[in-house]
Amino acid sequence: MDRTAPVGVFDSGVGGLTVAREIMRQIPNERIVYFGDTARVPYGSKSKETIIRYSRQIIRFLRTQDVKAIVIACNTASAYALETVAAESDIPVIGVINAGARTAAAVTRNGKIGVIGTLGTVDSGIYKKVIQDIRPELEVTQKACPLFVPLVEEGLLHDSVTDEIASRYLSDLKSKYIDTLVLGCTHYPLLRSTLRRLMGEDVTLVNPAYETAIELKHLLEEHDMLRMEESGADKENREKYQFFVSDLAERFTTFASSILPNEVRTTKKINIEKY
Amino acid sequence: MDRTAPVGVFDSGVGGLTVAREIMRQIPNERIVYFGDTARVPYGSKSKETIIRYSRQIIRFLRTQDVKAIVIACNTASAYALETVAAESDIPVIGVINAGARTAAAVTRNGKIGVIGTLGTVDSGIYKKVIQDIRPELEVTQKACPLFVPLVEEGLLHDSVTDEIASRYLSDLKSKYIDTLVLGCTHYPLLRSTLRRLMGEDVTLVNPAYETAIELKHLLEEHDMLRMEESGADKENREKYQFFVSDLAERFTTFASSILPNEVRTTKKINIEKY
Numbered sequence: 001m002d003r004t005a006p007v008g009v010f011d012s013g014v015g016g017l018t019v020a021r022e023i024m025r026q027i028p029n030e031r032i033v034y035f036g037d038t039a040r041v042p043y044g045s046k047s048k049e050t051i052i053r054y055s056r057q058i059i060r061f062l063r064t065q066d067v068k069a070i071v072i073a074c075n076t077a078s079a080y081a082l083e084t085v086a087a088e089s090d091i092p093v094i095g096v097i098n099a100g101a102r103t104a105a106a107v108t109r110n111g112k113i114g115v116i117g118t119l120g121t122v123d124s125g126i127y128k129k130v131i132q133d134i135r136p137e138l139e140v141t142q143k144a145c146p147l148f149v150p151l152v153e154e155g156l157l158h159d160s161v162t163d164e165i166a167s168r169y170l171s172d173l174k175s176k177y178i179d180t181l182v183l184g185c186t187h188y189p190l191l192r193s194t195l196r197r198l199m200g201e202d203v204t205l206v207n208p209a210y211e212t213a214i215e216l217k218h219l220l221e222e223h224d225m226l227r228m229e230e231s232g233a234d235k236e237n238r239e240k241y242q243f244f245v246s247d248l249a250e251r252f253t254t255f256a257s258s259i260l261p262n263e264v265r266t267t268k269k270i271n272i273e274k275y
Numbered sequence: 276m277d278r279t280a281p282v283g284v285f286d287s288g289v290g291g292l293t294v295a296r297e298i299m300r301q302i303p304n305e306r307i308v309y310f311g312d313t314a315r316v317p318y319g320s321k322s323k324e325t326i327i328r329y330s331r332q333i334i335r336f337l338r339t340q341d342v343k344a345i346v347i348a349c350n351t352a353s354a355y356a357l358e359t360v361a362a363e364s365d366i367p368v369i370g371v372i373n374a375g376a377r378t379a380a381a382v383t384r385n386g387k388i389g390v391i392g393t394l395g396t397v398d399s400g401i402y403k404k405v406i407q408d409i410r411p412e413l414e415v416t417q418k419a420c421p422l423f424v425p426l427v428e429e430g431l432l433h434d435s436v437t438d439e440i441a442s443r444y445l446s447d448l449k450s451k452y453i454d455t456l457v458l459g460c461t462h463y464p465l466l467r468s469t470l471r472r473l474m475g476e477d478v479t480l481v482n483p484a485y486e487t488a489i490e491l492k493h494l495l496e497e498h499d500m501l502r503m504e505e506s507g508a509d510k511e512n513r514e515k516y517q518f519f520v521s522d523l524a525e526r527f528t529t530f531a532s533s534i535l536p537n538e539v540r541t542t543k544k545i546n547i548e549k550y
Contacts, residue, residue: 039325040315050314050522150425161439247325273548 001068001091003225006031006242007216008067010058013041014255015149015186016073019096021260022213023071024241027220029227032241033065037272039247042149043076044118044185051120055081059089060275061244068225071216072096075117075184075208079124092219099215100182100208101130105138107204108180114173115142117184118149127184141176145169145185152187153255158194166194174199182206190259243267276343276366278500281306281517282491283342285333288316289530290424290461291348294371296535297488298346299516302495304502307516308340312547314522317424318351319393319460326395330356334364335550336519343500346491347371350392350459350483354399367494374490375457375483376405380413382479383455389448390417392459393424402459416451420444420460427462428530437469445473457481465534518542 009020013036020034035058037043043051055077062070069092072078072085078095086093104113104127115127122144131140147165156162173181181203183189189207196205220226241264245252249267256264284295288311295309310333312318318326330352337345344367347353347360353370361368379388379402390402397419406415422440431437448456456478458464464482471480495501516539520527524542531539 039321041320045316045526046314046522146429147422147425150422154421161436164436164439247321251320 001223001225002066003068003227004031005066005068006033008033008035008059008062008065008070009073010035010037010062010070010077011074011186012037012043012077014038014153014252017256017259018186018189019071019073019209019212020241022209023216024261026213027217027226029229030220031227033062033067034241034243035062035272036243036245036252038245038252039272042118043074044120044146044149046076046120048080048124051077051080052084054272055085056088057272057275059085059093061270061272064275065242067091069093069216069220071212073186073209073212075186076120076124079121079126092223094212094215094219096186096208096212097126097130097184099211100184100206101127102134103208103211104180104182104206105131105134107206108138110177110179111137112139112141112176112178113180113182114176114178115140115182115184116145116148116169116173116188117142119144119146121184127182139176141173141178143169143172145188148185148191149187152190157190162191162194163198166191166198170195170198178203180204180206182208184208244270246270246272276498276500277341278343278502279306280341280343281308283308283310283334283337283340283345284348285310285312285337285345285352286349286461287312287318287352289313289428289527292531292534293461293464294346294348294484294487295516297484298491299536301488302492302501304504305495306502308337308342309516309518310337310547311518311520311527313520313527314547317393318349319395319421319424321351321395323355323399326352326355327359329547330360331363332547332550334360334368336545336547339550340517342366344368344491344495346487348461348484348487350461351395351399354396354401367498369487369490369494371461371483371487372401372405372459374486375459375481376402377409378483378486379455379457379481380406380409382481383413385452385454386412387414387451387453388416388455388457389451389453390415390457390459391420391423391444391448391463392417394419394421396459402457414451416448416453418444418447420463423460423466424462427465432465433469437466438473441466441469441473445470449474453478455479455481457483459483519545521545521547
């Protein structure tokens with residue numbers, strides 16, 4: 001396997017960019033090919049069967065870009081499709097759930113963990129299952145927050161309506177005295193300051209995007225696939241970070257530029273249904 | 276053409292059921308085959324090219340059900356795809372926009388009309404264009420309301436958060452002194468009481484679902500395709516109303532039963548990408 005090959009990262013849309021951002025920070029030499037399935041977003045309200053079909057199509061596309069490993073940067077797709085597609089693949093495929101669940105199980109002091117996510121992630125019960133596989137005695141309370149994604153995409157990151165909705169969603173979790181909260185959807189780190197304020201300083205917020213970037217780094221080290229310094233030729237000949245979407249490339253580019261450290265110059269639109 | 280054949284009705288998801296409901300009320304003898312594209316919802320944030328591709332697939336599916344006419348019960352698809360797919364079709368295809376626009380142009384007294392819809396419908400400018408084709412002197416103000424669909428689907432039809440969001444979205448329109456408001460998304464009639472209260476009694480709310488059912492009735496009469504009384508054999512042998520979706524049939528059935536006059540017993544899931 002070519003260690004200079006890029007890492008493939010995919011999500012239903014823009015949310016997975018919070019994962020790509022952490023990979024850029026933690027292992028800055030790695031090249032990334034990102035795919036956002038903007039024509040079929042959101043995944044959170046779709047069935048397992050559909051999510052597996054979509055994930056297979058996306059992985060077939062990413063393989064055409066000669067990726068050396070794949071990160072499913074979407075909680076719903078990690079919940080529903082990771083096991084199936086990882087078993088079918090001859091390159092490593094990781095999701096965002098295992099690293100987040102492991103961290104939550106390690107940092108809780110009182111044994112009470114909260115998980116927030118989309119309907120799909122919460123219905124799957126995956127965080128609860130993975131956390132209790134590690135430490136069966138932990139109490140895990142889940143809460144679906146279906147309005148958070150539209151609120152983030154509407155730009156209402158700091159707004160009284162978002163506060164009100166968040167306050168309703170979090171009240172169950174607060175009444176359980178959780179001391180650890182897993183942000184189980186890739187959009188949610190963008191609501192971090194609201195969640196921090198409502199939950200208080202004593203609750204640890206676990207961001208699976210951050211933990212997944214660390215897991216990817218260790219995985220590449222273990223397989224001796226970590227990319228060393230960029231070569232001059234690289235810099236000249238190809239884009240280090242490439243972005244592909246299934247629809248509306250311009251809107252994606254604008255959002256991506258607003259949350260990534262460097263400007264996203266071009267996003268290519270492809271017909272994902274052909275893969 | 277067989278006048279006992281059903282009418283095909285499609286939408287990106289559940290919203291078009293408000294149109295199906297009006298058809299059931301206005302022309303109760305007609306059979307309906309409804310398709311909701313629940314695997315690819317929402318359409319409001321997707322491109323014209325994508326919406327045309329999806330609409331063609333759905334029409335190919337509806338033709339397998341021997342429909343005699345097709346209603347595009349989705350504003351975004353009507354805006355982006357109606358002209359293209361109607362030109363390709365040898366059976367009548369109508370959308371929800373023309374009837375709503377004609378009514379708005381006819382009922383306004385002060386010549387100031389507001390239109391609310393998804394990003395896609397508003398970006399297309401279609402209501403404004405159609406209204407001003409009829410009466411060029413009319414002033415049309417559009418406003419995208421991207422949070423209304425998630426709020427309706429979360430069941431917050433009567434809620435302080437919905438009031439607050441609606442109040443923000445409508446403030447521009449109120450400051451223009453519109454006397455007519457077009458509900459340019461099929462979900463919005465479910466927010467009718469909130470919109471009525473915020474806009475006041477002097478503003479006429481135009482529901483394109485209602486106007487479209489009337490247009491369909493006239494169209495079928497003109498072509499001598501209106502269905503007469505149901506036959507006894509009909510009642511026994513086939514379902515009068517049939518529902519198909521591309522994903523999560525159970526969730527659809529629950530929502531459909533909550534807004535249609537009769538219980539929806541079964542919804543069939545099909546793979547729309549095969550058409």
